[in-house]
Amino acid sequence: MQRVKEFNMGRKLLIHNDHIPNIHTLEVYRANGGYASVEKALKTMQPDQVTDEVKKSGLRGRGGAGFPTGLKWSFLAKPEGVERYLVCNADESEPGTFKDRYLMEKIPHALIEGMITSSYALGAKTSYIYIRGEYFYVARIVEAAIAEAYAAGLLGKNILGTDFSHDCYIQVGGGAYICGEETALLESLEGKRGNPRIKPPFPAVAGLWGCPTVVNNVETIAAVVPIVNMGGEEYAKIGVGKSTGTKLISASGHINKPGVYEIELGITVEDFIYSDEYCGGIRNGKKLKAVVAGGSSVPILPAELILKTAKGEPRLMTYESLADGGFQSGTMLGSGGFIAMDEDTSIVKNLFTFARFYHHESCGQCSPCREGTGWMEKILQKFLNGTANESDVELLWDIQSKIEGKTICPLGEAAAWPVAAAIRHFKHEFIEIAQKKKFVDISHYDRLNLVRA
């Protein structure tokens, strides 16, 4: 196997301490080197220096889009006399993604430390952590950690004796996928209905209550801690090309060892699936059929394309390598929700599950998404019922193409991409079902709680 560079397998920066008992408490966290970045940043660095380090590190947004964090921070408008806000997006709702929950549950102080350091860099006096409603117990853990931080003088007025003051609040959402979209999150945070705003203006100019706001994922903010501690250039040495650092991957599906793994960006996908350190291969000795590499909305790829690119090179766990070949033969790293499926999986049924989810979570603001997602689900239901025709495959393709790119927010794309990719790579399955040569096993579906909006 060809390696781009020799890796120290298993290097961890974010969850390296997760095995230590009581690491969620401030005492244990500090004893293990916690809050060093706050001390370093507040006492020895200027805010711009912190931003520069993040820029140098090449850190990219871990929420899904992969936008360079340093660049995002530098776009933040800084008018005199206007509050700036940092908002942490902990509304982790993408099916297949559970890395933020793990981080917040195990090491809540890593997030709070990142929040303080990042807020210092951005000059934000107030920050918010928006946690999804289903994570109410995680919110309690983080709340307890915030209380500890206040008691220890790490939050509040004059942190660590410096003149930087900062308040951090938690807001629990109502449990809507759409509130993970940054502008919908801000609307929800303001107490309104969580509908995405029409951009521009972008949150960096007019975000929360019309003030300049940066919205970052939990993992992105937590990654600021090692960047400040070790320096941006050192951090940039980890990884390949423009994909620097480490990334939490939530591995699920038909693998031997599902869970949250911290990987260095740049290991091969094959290593990740089959090595014992990570997923440990496909369970029950089955063959790999397909992989959704970055949460349910990214295109699904068949086994041969996820292990090797269309050019025949081994595919790496990086932003670039996974996207190699565009959507024709590639996918996206996305949020890191790695769902592996074995040879027995029905892609059509899997797609139905995704389509049902996006139908249920569409906010209803713009017409293509509101009407199209439901229509796609109903057609896929026909496939499950065994009443679909071959023309339905064409119809599905046409509907997804009319949703993609025509909506206000990316939920339209998130709903359209899985459908497009499933048809692109597994059209024969749809056709077989339409020709009544095969049927989808839905015997257990009556037990499923089919939630209606």
Add this chain to the structure above:
Amino acid sequence: MKVTIDGIEIDVPKGTTILQAARMIGPEVAPPAMCYYSSLKTSGGYCRTCIVKVTQGSTANPTPMPKPVASCRTEVMDGMVVENTINADVLEARKGVVEFLLINHPLDCPVCDQAGECSLQDLSYEHGAVNTRYEFPRREFERIDIGKYVQLHMNRCIMCFRCVKVAEQLTDNRVHGVMHRGDAAEISTYIENIIENDFSGNVIDVCPVGALTDKTFRFKSRVWFTNPVDATCDCKKCLGKVRLWMKGADVLRVTGRKDIWGEVNEFICNTCRFERKNVSDWKVEGPSQIHRASVISQNHYNNLNELKVQVMKQQRALGFIPFDKRP
């Protein structure tokens, strides 16, 4: 700022949206708009019928925008080049949007009061397909009476949010809004609350479809059997500039005056709309100018200017740029 729409250049002030610029050029290039309403702030952007392709962002940054943009909410930049009717992708996408708007619409035009003056009818006539590919049951809701004069028929609603903006911006407080989400979202009042205030009737005028109808006019007459005349009165609450829809000597209903984009700029109060139903209440100015293509103007008035617009629209569809507008 110079902006080119479908090969026609126009100079517009800063802050103009693409849709407004296109409307300045004329109806032959203006994209259709179902949710945008020029007199309501923050309206638009939801229905996606007005999407256009920006092939050149500006002179300073000539890269094209990757996705089609909602022309009603995108401000023009200097040197922007926009393609609307000459871009096949845009027309295809618009056809898709019309299809999406229609899949859950009951298509009960034969019994709908809005028929004849319905934006969705016009839109589907111009951009829609002949057949539907949707084979599932359509969404259904109960009809609700919101107040003495207005009935809400959610089945027909296309979720344009215009009535919500009217309540927000025209009246003292909003008691209705959007409930639920996704395709189960509906316009509703909180526990069948009643909308009672002097300007609530305007939700009827802004509704592009027959979802909000005037209970004093329901099933009285098809709109094309009535004669619209413009009239005024001295009203203390509003400007009193209205349109009377007459049948013989009877005033069947009173509405605001819609311009050629189907928008009312001078909103009227409920007293004018619902209570002044005698001709003697009004000073009649004369027959209203109605779009020639509209079924309402059938057998009433011919307007040569409108005819010209229609011809130009046809020519444009065939790719013909008028001599005086060639670059």
